[in-house]
Amino acid sequence: MNELKKELFEVLKANGAELVGVADIEGILDTDMKRGISVVMHIPVEIVEQLRDHPTDETQTAYAAFRPCIEVAINAGVDFLKEKGYNVITGMLNDKPIPNKTVATLAGIGWVGKNNIVVTKEFGSAIRLASILTDAPLEADQPVTESLCGACDLCVRNCPAKALTGKLWEPGLEYGELHSVDACRGYAQERKAKDPYYANIGMCGKCYAVCTYTQAYHNRLKKENA
Secondary structure: OOHHHHHHHHHHHHOOOOEEEEEEOOOOOOOOOOEEEEEEEEOOHHHHHHHOOOOOHHHHHHHHHHOHHHHHHHHHHHHHHHHOOOOEEEOEEOOEEOOHHHHHHHOOOOEEOOOOOEEEOOOEOOEEEEEEEEOOOOOOOOOOOOOOOOOOOHHHHHOOOOOEOOOOOOOOOOHHHOEOHHHHHHHHHHHHHHOOOOOOOOOOOHHHHOOHHHHHHHHHHHHHHO
């Protein structure tokens, strides 16, 4: 690991990042930047456990309070790179959100699960992703090139909207082949209309709450805290 990358990782982790990787995005994303930095924080266990039933306004309030935490790490990383004289892009790229899932897989963070969410060995799908694009000469990490979901279909079977196709991800696959956004959002809107305790959101989150890797992480925590 070169010194610049080591220093950057130290800054990001000192500001709350739990997983960090560097992607070679040259020729993949429409930008002059050659590197993408994927930053990950795990979603608190209590939020994920509530989503195994259904999202409530309480869940959403807790999630909203957690959301700015990853911005602290991103801002620290941006400030560090700018001070070193490098250019950065965050948030939007060519008037569209930076494809965080693509950056994450290229950075070796994890793969895209059958739930159409990045899955990590460390935290399952219970994560928040953010990205920094930069022209800094950072050594790229080894990308993830295959899904480790295998025959597991817990997320598919537990999706109340039947929005997941069950297809295994591979690089270059269109995300629409894994998941129907319309079915997901439609179910959430219908459920909210019938249940006042159901949060007004675009997805229920059950698919990442029941993920085998998510639950494995939670079980490890329970043993450690027992």
